[in-house]
Amino acid sequence: MLKKIPIHQVQLGMYLQSMEGSWLSHPFWKTKFVLREVADLEALLTSGVPAVWIDISKGADVDTAPAQDGLVQDLVDEPQPAPPPPAPAPAAALARPERVSMGSEMGRAAQTINRSRQAVTALFGEARMGKAVDAEMCMPLVEEVADSVSRNPSALISLARLKTKDDYTYMHSVAVCALMVSLSRQLGLDDAQTREAGMAGLLHDIGKMMMPLNVLNKPGQLTEAEFDIMRSHPMRGYMMLKEGGAVPESALDVCLHHHEKMDGSGYPQGLKGEEISLLARMGAVCDVYDAITSTRPYKAAWDPAGSIQRMAQWTGQFDPVIFKAFVMSVGIYPVGSLVRLDSGRLAVVIDLNPQNLAAPHVRVFYSTKSKLPIPVQQLDLSNPAVGDRVVGRESPQDWGFTHLDDIWRKT
Known part of the structure; x- marks a missing residue:
């Protein structure tokens, strides 16, 4: 049974189902867990989140929660500020944010980027340790990215391109999420399909968490044996997500097939043309664009406009209709050109x-x-x-x- 309670009533032992307010103010990258740690409770109480939903069938109720540690009890007893206005309706029921200038969106996009880096690092870290991925926990991140893309797609996409060599794997996933959302809207997909595309972009490379770090982060050219290992990441990611059982089929498909090519020369299954799903064809374009415009352990980034020009010459790799829509979404001369x-x-x-x-x-x-x-x-x-x-x-x-x-x- 779900119950909404104000933040000052939250106690250890409660099962957090969800949190009110903007995801950017949430102190955790996930919800739906039992609050057991004092540090987590402190972070929640001081986060600015006005209220939470708890599931009293899976954890403590207000009247049954255990006594708190002294430090945390002091926080609970402190006078709380008046709660902000009620949270907006779910994203599916909201109109898309009005488009704003690049300069107006940069600050919010940077905040989303920083928050996303923490969330995806934690998510992928847990995946590397063998923990199942819960797509529902990723959706708030996808929603925030989608909102930023609605206001101005170039802001977040351009900032995500500035990833370092060390956080490439994590921020690449955020960038592809944003590119997939932008491309979905250019193609006229509805909001539900756009969110699925964003989710697929976020999770498409999770199989790299199963790759040996000395191969994943190798600064030089891979040997044939090392490349064979890396080419296993779509299947490894697919199996990881499949075992978790909480990921949409569309995300599974993009994870497995984002390296397929229209002429059949891709991997892991050598699919060609219409055998490759729409979202996987979209993922192929978004994945490559962000990869070649980013600094990697083994190569410097290509400039955005030059990358578009080169991709246009790779006959047989991309769906030409999707590639044209992609260029329309990022620009003939993308930001930074x-x-x-x-x-x-x-x-x-x-x-x-x-x-x-x-x-x-x-x-x-x-x-x-x-x-x-x-x-x-x-x-x-x-x-x-x-x-x-x-x-x-x-x-x-x-x-x-x-x-x-x-x-x-x-x-």
């Missing part, structure tokens, strides 16, 4: 114009005529009064630029 303007100036893309992907918002910072930096200027190239336009992408490596991320991240 270096572009040359008709005026001879170089600029970094800082936001997209959904109505005209060829005319993004940019920050101009360099003159190809003088070959010198110029005062930084922000332009909306869709504004006719600006009088300039993109004439092509440029390679940051060719120009020796290593600071482009600093330019587009400025708000």
Whole structure:
């Protein structure tokens, strides 16, 4: 039996079913567990969560909970602030957040990224220890990512691209989750399908938790034997999720088949064309894009626009219809791309114009005529009064630029 109680009534021994308020204020990456640790209770009481739902058939009720440790009891007895307004209705019943500018979303996206890093690190850590994955516990993370993508997809996707070598495996999953959500909306999938796609993106690489760390994090090229080990990660992940029994079939499918290719040259089953599900074809594009635009233990990141251009040339790998939709979702010149303007100036893309992907918002910072930096200027190239336009992408490596991320991240 479920019961909603205010936060100051929470005690050790209670079974937490869910928490009210924004997921970003929740002190745990999961819910649905018995509250046994004093440290966990302290974190919950000081988190700002206004109320929780407990299941009294699986844990203590308000009147039956054991006495608290002295320190925690002091926290419980302290005067509590007035609770905030009631939590909004479930996401399925809400309209999508209104689109905002890149600058307006950056702060919230960064907060979601940081929270997601902690959650996925904990989730994957438990998977490495053999614990079952509960998809329902992952859904709040997917919802937060989806909300950020609705407000401005480029913010979270671009920040997730800045992962380090050490947290690549974890943040790659968050990035693919966001890319899958953005692509789903570009393809016109409904909210339920979009959430399933996001969940599939989040869990697609969980099989890498079963890979030897010396192979997973090897800084050099893999041997054929090591590559064979790595190619087992889709099946290992599929079996891990299947054994847990609480993961949607769509997520299982993407986990198993995100390395299949349209021409049948992929793995593990060599599927081709329509034999590969829609979500798995989507996952293949999102997985590769984030991988090649991220710094890996064995290679430097490719620039976003250059990555799109190269992917377009890989005939037979991707579904062309899905790839076209993907480009529409991230942009011809994704955020962070270096572009040359008709005026001879170089600029970094800082936001997209959904109505005209060829005319993004940019920050101009360099003159190809003088070959010198110029005062930084922000332009909306869709504004006719600006009088300039993109004439092509440029390679940051060719120009020796290593600071482009600093330019587009400025708000």
